Amino acid sequence: EKAGFEHFMMKEIHEQPKAVSDTINSLVSDGRINLDNVGLSDEVIKNISQIYIVACGSAYHVGVTAQYVIEDLTRIPVRVEIASEFRYRKPLLDKNGLVIIISQSGETADSLAALREAKNLGVRTLGIVNVVGSSIAREADDVLYTLAGPEIAVATTKAYSAQLIACYALAIHFAKVREQIDDNEYKNLIDELLTLPDKISKVLDDKERIQWFASKFANAKDVFFIGRGIDYSISLEGSLKMKEISYIHSEAYAAGELKHGTISLIEDGTLVIGVLTQQDLYEKTLSNMVEVKSRGAYLMGITNYGNYNIEDTVDFTVYIPKTDKHFTASLAVVPLQLMGYYISVARGLDVDKPRNLAKSVTVE
Ligand code: F6R
Numbered sequence: 148e149k150a151g152f153e154h155f156m157m158k159e160i161h162e163q164p165k166a167v168s169d170t171i172n173s174l175v176s177d178g179r180i181n182l183d184n185v186g187l188s189d190e191v192i193k194n195i196s197q198i199y200i201v202a203c204g205s206a207y208h209v210g211v212t213a214q215y216v217i218e219d220l221t222r223i224p225v226r227v228e229i230a231s232e233f234r235y236r237k238p239l240l241d242k243n244g245l246v247i248i249i250s251q252s253g254e255t256a257d258s259l260a261a262l263r264e265a266k267n268l269g270v271r272t273l274g275i276v277n278v279v280g281s282s283i284a285r286e287a288d289d290v291l292y293t294l295a296g297p298e299i300a301v302a303t304t305k306a307y308s309a310q311l312i313a314c315y316a317l318a319i320h321f322a323k324v325r326e327q328i329d330d331n332e333y334k335n336l337i338d339e340l341l342t343l344p345d346k347i348s349k350v351l352d353d354k355e356r357i358q359w360f361a362s363k364f365a366n367a368k369d370v371f372f373i374g375r376g377i378d379y380s381i382s383l384e385g386s387l388k389m390k391e392i393s394y395i396h397s398e399a400y401a402a403g404e405l406k407h408g409t410i411s412l413i414e415d416g417t418l419v420i421g422v423l424t425q426q427d428l429y430e431k432t433l434s435n436m437v438e439v440k441s442r443g444a445y446l447m448g449i450t451n452y453g454n455y456n457i458e459d460t461v462d463f464t465v466y467i468p469k470t471d472k473h474f475t476a477s478l479a480v481v482p483l484q485l486m487g488y489y490i491s492v493a494r495g496l497d498v499d500k501p502r503n504l505a506k507s508v509t510v511e
Contacts (some may be wrong), residue, residue: 156300156392160484161351162287164344166305167477169294171340177335180320187273192324196243199270200227201261203508205387206249206305206310211334211380213247213314216473220322220336230257231511233264240270246445247273247317251298251306252507260511262286268393275313277306292316301506302392304484307384308347311477315340318455318473339471343478346468350481353465357482360463361489367418370397371439372403374422375432380442381422381449381476385483392501393490395467402435415443418482423450423457424467424475436460447486449479 174180198217200210210227213497218225228238234257240246246265250258253276257327262283265272274287277295284290293309319336322328328336364370370389372382379401386399400409402421413419421436423429429450436446437460448461451469458464467478491498 153492154300154488156293156302156304156488156498159298159300159305160481160488163481164347165307166293166309167312167347168294168344170309171343172380173271173292173294173315173336174313174316175340178334180316180323180337182316182320182488185273185291189324191271192321194243195223195245195321197241197245198223198225199233199235199238199240199244199246199265200225200435201230201246201258201265202229202248202249203255203258205307205384206251206258208315208384208387209249209307209310210247211383212311212377212476213318215377215380216315217318217321220318221325221327223321223325230255230261234261238264238268240265240268242269244270245273246270246361247275248283248287249275249310250281250283251277251293251295251303252419253278253312254282254507254509256509256511259283259286275310277309291403298506301501301504302388302487302498307480308477312340312343315474336471336473339474343470343474346470347481348477349468350478353482354485357465357485358489361486362493364418365490365493367395367490369412369417370395370398371405371409371413371417371419371444372397372422373402373419373432373435375402375428376425376478377472377476378402378422378425378428378432381424381479381483382420384476384480385420385422386488388484388487389490391504392487392498393494393496394501402432405435406438408437410442413439413442413444417444418447418496419444420447420486421449422479423448423454424479425472426451429454433457433460449482451475
């Protein structure tokens, strides 16, 4: 049942190209985004005043990425919130807003409660859900299904990747309907979306190098992940993967924020992983890498092919194929999933069933 892989998590990491392509294929036909099965009409889309994305854990991290992508492409203001916070803070929601709940299981108690809260307030809801017929799928006004298939490992990988695709498709479609992008940009974005499965496979080809590097950090005490913009959102997910399966303390920081306190934790040999896929922020984050290096950090970088001068600063680099700047999370997350996985394996831990965690969190 693990199809020759040692763990479900590794199997599911390798199923990402398929999860992504199945999800894309369900949303794109004849070169256009088709949301007929989802239900949001053009009229509804044109009237959206504000988007609220609400989720937990990794699904929340998808929301953080989606906030950057949707705002940039559609110019609709997006707010992203942790479900257990949203539900208790008496949220002030605009009546023309759209609440998007992202959930693999569709059963997460806080996400479901947030959905009900939004409905009580009379705001339209959209669920991005993987499990067909789950509570969130049944109760949301509209549902966009991710087609990641069943996910067994507690730590999410392929469902996260499919959720990103769902958000990209919404962003592209909303941008087109609201005339924020022209036919040419629309076509280019969709063409690029279709290349992501192959590019994810390409990143997976680097896994042995990553395994070699990860095995050196089996005894790390702390790991820091830094990035700016979308790269910050990827850092959040990399850090969660690290702590949940390898039990190593880790934190994700917006790169520019480190110097406001946290940099005092950097010691000789502390691993700092920089995510540098946003070309316009590359030099800024690189200068933060230089700063931590001068305090003794050991550096890993994830960046686009072509940014070879990173090697002047960084000890170990993983290059990802070039893609549209909005889609880099889909590629850069893969080496981070592999880092968490290989460190967990090197420490002899139960990768698929980490302590204290359940696959579906149905308690509050
Ligand atoms: C982390 C992980 C969790 C889930 C979170 C939400 O690897 O899997 O953080 O993302 O519990 O679960 P769903 O998406 O089922 O609502």
